[in-house]
Amino acid sequence: MLSILRETTPLSEKDCFMVFTREKTDFDFPVHVHPEYELNFIENAKGAQRIMGDSIEEIEDIELALITSSNLEHGWMNHRCVPGTIIKEITIQFHPNLLNDQLLNRNQFRTIQNMFAKAAYGISFSETAIEQIKTKIYDLAADNDGFYSVMKLIELLYELSHDTAARMLSSRSFHAEKQQFNSRRVERIIQFLMENYTREVTLGDVSDLVGMTAVSVSRFLKLRTGRSFVDTLNDIRLGHASRRLIDTTHSVAEIALQSGFNNLSNFNRIFLKKKGCTPSDFRNKYRASKFFL
Known part of the structure; x- marks a missing residue:
């Protein structure tokens, strides 16, 4: 690191x-x-x-x-x-x-x-x-x-x-601080996603977890966090991917897989949309600005 x-x-x-x-x-x-x-x-x-x-x-x-x-x-x-x-x-x-x-x-x-x-x-x-x-x-x-x-x-x-x-600004999963949502259901959902982001997670899994219908969970998350279920899960995955891009020498393909993205092109597309640059550019920009001790 x-x-x-x-x-x-x-x-x-x-x-x-x-x-x-x-x-x-x-x-x-x-x-x-x-x-x-x-x-x-x-x-x-x-x-x-x-x-x-x-x-x-x-x-x-x-x-x-x-x-x-x-x-x-x-x-x-x-x-x-x-x-x-x-x-x-x-x-x-x-x-x-x-x-x-x-x-x-x-x-x-x-x-x-x-x-x-x-x-x-x-x-x-x-x-x-x-x-x-x-x-x-x-x-x-x-x-x-x-x-x-x-x-x-x-x-x-x-x-x-x-x-x-x-x-x-920073992703929850990139920066390890516990955010309070003033909602036990939201915190339970976020904790579940943080623990399971590397595998396939569906809205049905989350709805079963909190005892709500899939439609209700989707609306509830949007209301409480401002993000949809897919955006919430992707943000968590991207946070972990960003941390790995900075702190490891693993390839972009390896990091995509480790962060729950099964498709490299999909990972690159979502990363570019959310971060405004490719994973490789992000790694280069961040490392160029760091002070190595």
Whole structure:
């Protein structure tokens, strides 16, 4: 298994959070991990590439992402960003216990708690939400009053937690964090698929598992997760395949079979549709950005 850079940040135990403001012309920091939660704002870097777990996407002119896992690989690369462009980046890092469980379990903080759970896989916020809070990010970066800046950060997180268009980025099966669905049936289905993704699994198997008709299970999954049964199963298989592409030297054909795809061309087609690149291109892009220890 290939190692990855573990960043040591200057955030001390006595600080609530730290803000780093940079103007630069390129992205020169490799894919990395760190224990602190991170909210990263980027402006004027259209065409740059964001890597978040097994998600590799080209970003637009304005970007805001949240990471709340100590083991989620992430980073930004130059990719097709115009050389010489002045890029604005504001990074906010804070301790995972800044808002402890007792506080997050209160009704008023429940949306932030849900957002933090999703951000274990990386979250990309919508352009609409970013434009609405952009001035608050700049204000926070310029604020020298420690106490009120903490209040501003909490307010910022609260507003972002209401962005219904925010997207989870990394696959559940690529990044080993247990996601809560607030539904025992959904969690039971996901757990079953995670344990059986390498074999042929049908909607009938799942309907028998939870005591529902196949039609009801399909609608239920779509309502609770936003994904159909087939998409859910494929996402789990692709997550495992992506991890194997990065961490092993097995051939693409071997990895397809190990991940539950019995047909190589079908695997390549689904991978290209979901990831925007072929399995071989994904492996090359990811490895080129990693820091080998």
